Amino acid sequence: MKILVPIKRVVDYNVKVRVKADGSGVDTANVKMSMNPFDEIAVEEAVRLKEKGVVTEIVAVSCGVAACQETLRTALALGADRAILVETDADLQPLAVAKLLRALVTEEKPDIVILGKQAIDDDANQTGQMLAALLDWPQATFASKVDIANGTATVKREVDGGLETVEVKLPAVVTTDLRLNEPRYATLPNIMKAKKKPLTTTNPATLNVDVTPRLATLKVTEPAKRKGGGRVADVKELVAKLRNEAKVIP
Amino acid sequence: MPILVIAEHDNAKLASSTAHAVGAASKLGGDCHVLVAGHNAQAAAQAAAQLAGVAKVLVADAPHLASPTAENLAATALSLLPGNYSHVLVAATNYGKNVAPRIAAKLDVAQVSDVTGIESADTFVRPIYAGNAFATVQSKDPVKVLTVRTTAFDSAAAGGNAPIENVTAAADTGLSKVTGQELTKSERPELAGARIVISGGRGLGSGENFKMLEALADKLKAAIGASRAAVDAGYVPNDYQVGQTGKIVAPDLYIAIGISGAIQHLAGMKDSKVIVAINKDPEAPIFQIADYGLVGDLFELVPQLTAELG
Numbered sequence: 001m002k003i004l005v006p007i008k009r010v011v012d013y014n015v016k017v018r019v020k021a022d023g024s025g026v027d028t029a030n031v032k033m034s035m036n037p038f039d040e041i042a043v044e045e046a047v048r049l050k051e052k053g054v055v056t057e058i059v060a061v062s063c064g065v066a067a068c069q070e071t072l073r074t075a076l077a078l079g080a081d082r083a084i085l086v087e088t089d090a091d092l093q094p095l096a097v098a099k100l101l102r103a104l105v106t107e108e109k110p111d112i113v114i115l116g117k118q119a120i121d122d123d124a125n126q127t128g129q130m131l132a133a134l135l136d137w138p139q140a141t142f143a144s145k146v147d148i149a150n151g152t153a154t155v156k157r158e159v160d161g162g163l164e165t166v167e168v169k170l171p172a173v174v175t176t177d178l179r180l181n182e183p184r185y186a187t188l189p190n191i192m193k194a195k196k197k198p199l200t201t202t203n204p205a206t207l208n209v210d211v212t213p214r215l216a217t218l219k220v221t222e223p224a225k226r227k228g229g230g231r232v233a234d235v236k237e238l239v240a241k242l243r244n245e246a247k248v249i250p
Numbered sequence: 251m252p253i254l255v256i257a258e259h260d261n262a263k264l265a266s267s268t269a270h271a272v273g274a275a276s277k278l279g280g281d282c283h284v285l286v287a288g289h290n291a292q293a294a295a296q297a298a299a300q301l302a303g304v305a306k307v308l309v310a311d312a313p314h315l316a317s318p319t320a321e322n323l324a325a326t327a328l329s330l331l332p333g334n335y336s337h338v339l340v341a342a343t344n345y346g347k348n349v350a351p352r353i354a355a356k357l358d359v360a361q362v363s364d365v366t367g368i369e370s371a372d373t374f375v376r377p378i379y380a381g382n383a384f385a386t387v388q389s390k391d392p393v394k395v396l397t398v399r400t401t402a403f404d405s406a407a408a409g410g411n412a413p414i415e416n417v418t419a420a421a422d423t424g425l426s427k428v429t430g431q432e433l434t435k436s437e438r439p440e441l442a443g444a445r446i447v448i449s450g451g452r453g454l455g456s457g458e459n460f461k462m463l464e465a466l467a468d469k470l471k472a473a474i475g476a477s478r479a480a481v482d483a484g485y486v487p488n489d490y491q492v493g494q495t496g497k498i499v500a501p502d503l504y505i506a507i508g509i510s511g512a513i514q515h516l517a518g519m520k521d522s523k524v525i526v527a528i529n530k531d532p533e534a535p536i537f538q539i540a541d542y543g544l545v546g547d548l549f550e551l552v553p554q555l556t557a558e559l560g
Contacts, residue, residue: 011379013514016382016513017379017382017383019383026378026379026382026383038495093360094351094360094361095354095355095358095359095360095361098355117495118495120379120380120494120495121378121379122378123363123364123377123378123379123380123494124361124363125347125351125363125364126350126351126354126361126363127351128351129320129347129348129349129350129351129352129355130351130352130354130355130361131355132352133324133351133352133353133355133356134355136425137425138319138423138425138426139320139321139348139352140426141320141344142344142348144488154429158344158489159344159345159431159433159489160265160343160344160345160442160489160497161433161434161489162431162432162433162434162487162489163431163433163488163489164317164428164430164431164432165428165429165432166319166426166427166428166429167426167427167429168425168426169424169425169426172426177488177495178478178481178482178491178495179481179482179488214359214360214389214390214391215360215362215387215388215389216387216388217385217386217387218373218386218387218388219385219386220378220383220384220385220386221383221384221386222383222384223377223381223382223383223384223520226520226539228525228537228539228540228541228543229537229538229540229543230540230541230542230543231537231542231543231544231545232542232543232544234544235544235551235554235555235558236558238526238542238544238555239555239558239559241542242503242524242526242542246503246523246524246541246542248446248502248503248523248524249446249470249503249559
C-alpha cells in the first residue's frame with residue numbers, strides 16, 4: 001500500500017510574526033521556517049503505518065518555493081522513501097494546492113493521503129477536504145486514531161462535543177489532529193541517509209494546473225491590542241473587582 | 251440572490267453556532283435560507299424557523315443524514331446550490347470546517363475560513379498566524395463559501411416565523427459512515443457559547459486536581475476549558491482545548507488557572523471581555539493580557555476564590 005503525505009513549509013510555531021508596515025502581509029524574511037506541525041504528525045503516522053507493515057511506500061510531497069526541499073529532506077529523514085516538490089513562486093491558496101495534489105495523486109495512485117488538518121500560517125483548514133472533494137474520495141478529518149484493515153480506514157475523529165468514529169473506504173484522505181501521535185525526532189544517521197533518497201521536482205505547468213489565486217488579499221493588519229497587565233493583591237480584591245468594576249459576576 | 255446557511259444540529263436541537271451563522275448572514279443582506287439536513291429533525295427545523303432574519307427553512311430528511319458525514323451533507327447542499335445562492339455560510343466549528351471546503355472545491359471556488367468581519371458581499375476579514383494578524387480578503391468567485399467565527403457575530407434573536415419546506419436529500423454517497431460517537435457528557439454550559447469559562451493548564455498538575463475547578467465552575471455556572479499542555483498531559487479530554495487549533499471562545503469572563511499563555515492559547519481566548527489569570531509565575535505571558543492578574547499558588551487561591559463566591 002502506498003501513502004502520499006503532503007507537507008507545508010511554514011513559519012516556525014515559536015516565531016511571533018510581525019505585520020509589514022505597508023500592510024501587504026507578514027514579514028517572513030529571515031524568519032525560521034519549519035515543517036507545519038500537523039504535517040509532522042502526518043509523516044509520523046505514515047512511518048508508523050510502514051513500521052506496522054500496512055504501508056510499503058511513503059511519498060512526501062510539498063508545493064512551493066525551492067526551499068521546500070529542506071522540508072522534504074526532513075520528511076525523508078523521518079522515514080519517507082522519496083519526495084516530490086511542485087516548485088513555484090506563486091502564492092498558493094488551498095484550492096490550488098488541492099488541485100496540484102489531485103494531479104500528483106492521479107500519477108502516483110496512492111491508497112491513502114494523510115496530511116495536517118491545517119497549516120499554522122494561514123490557518124485555513126481546507127486542503128484535505130478540498131482534495132477529497134476533487135477526487136470524489138471519502139475524507140476523515142481531525143483524526144486522533146487511524147486503523148487500516150481490509151481496504152477500510154477506521155478513524156476516530158475530534159468533533160465539537162468529543163469523538164466520532166468513521167469508516168471510510170480506501171482510497172481516502174485523512175487529516176491529522178494534535179493527538180494522533182507524538183512525532184519522533186530525526187536522528188543524525190537518518191538525516192545523512194535522507195540526503196541520498198530521491199527527490200524529484202515538477203511544477204504547476206507540467207501538471208497542467210492553474211494556480212491563480214482566487215482570493216485577493218487587500219490588506220493585513222495587526223490585531224487590536226489588548227490592554228492587560230492589571231494586578232490584584234488577593235482573592236478578596238479580585239472578587240470585589242469582578243463584582244463592582246467589571247460587573248461580570250453577581 | 252439568497253444566502254444559504256447550513257445548520258448544525260443533532261436533529262433534536264439546533265446548535266447555538268447556527269444562530270451566530272444566521273447573525274453573520276444578516277450582515278450580508280439578502281434572504282437567508284437555513285438548510286437542516288438530518289433525520290426526524292423537525293425540532294431543529296422549528297428552532298431554525300424561529301430565528302429572526304430567516305426567510306425559509308429547508309429540510310432534507312433521510313436516514314443517512316441522521317448524523318451526516320461531510321460527503322453526504324455536501325452532496326445535499328450541492329444539490330440546492332448551483333445558480334441559486336450567492337453565499338454559503340456555516341459556523342467555523344469542527345462540523346462546519348469539515349464540510350465547507352468540500353462544498354467549495356466541488357463548486358471550484360475558494361473558501362474563506364473563520365471569518366471575523368464582513369466588509370461587503372465579497373470582502374471579509376479573517377485571522378491568520380494564530381490571530382497575530384488579520385487579513386482582509388476579497389473573493390471574485392461567483393459563490394462565496396464562508397465559515398464564520400461564532401464569537402465574532404451576535405446570534406440571531408428569537409422571534410422569527412419562517413416557513414419550513416421539504417427538499418430532496420441527495421442519495422447516500424456510500425463513501426463513509428459514522429460508526430460510533432463518544433461525546434463528553436457534561437451538565438455544564440457548552441464551552442464555545444458559555445458566558446463564563448474557567449480553563450486550567452499544566453499548573454494543575456493532574457486530572458485529579460482539575461476537579462478543583464469544577465467546584466468553582468459550579469458556583470459560577472461556567473464551562474471548563476483547558477490549555478493544550480493540560481490536554482496533552484491527559485488531564486482532560488481533547489474537546490476541552492481552547493486555542494488556535496482547538497475551540498475559540500470569547501466569554502464575558504475567562505479565568506485562566508495555571509496557564510502560562512502560549513500564543514496558540516491566547517489565539518483562542520484573547521477576545522474575552524474580562525480575563526483573569528492565576529499563576530505562580532509573575533512573568534507568565536498570560537498576565538500581559540489579563541485584566542486582573544493574581545500571582546500565587548493556585549492550590550491555595552482557587553479554593554479561596556470558590557469560598558469567597560459563597
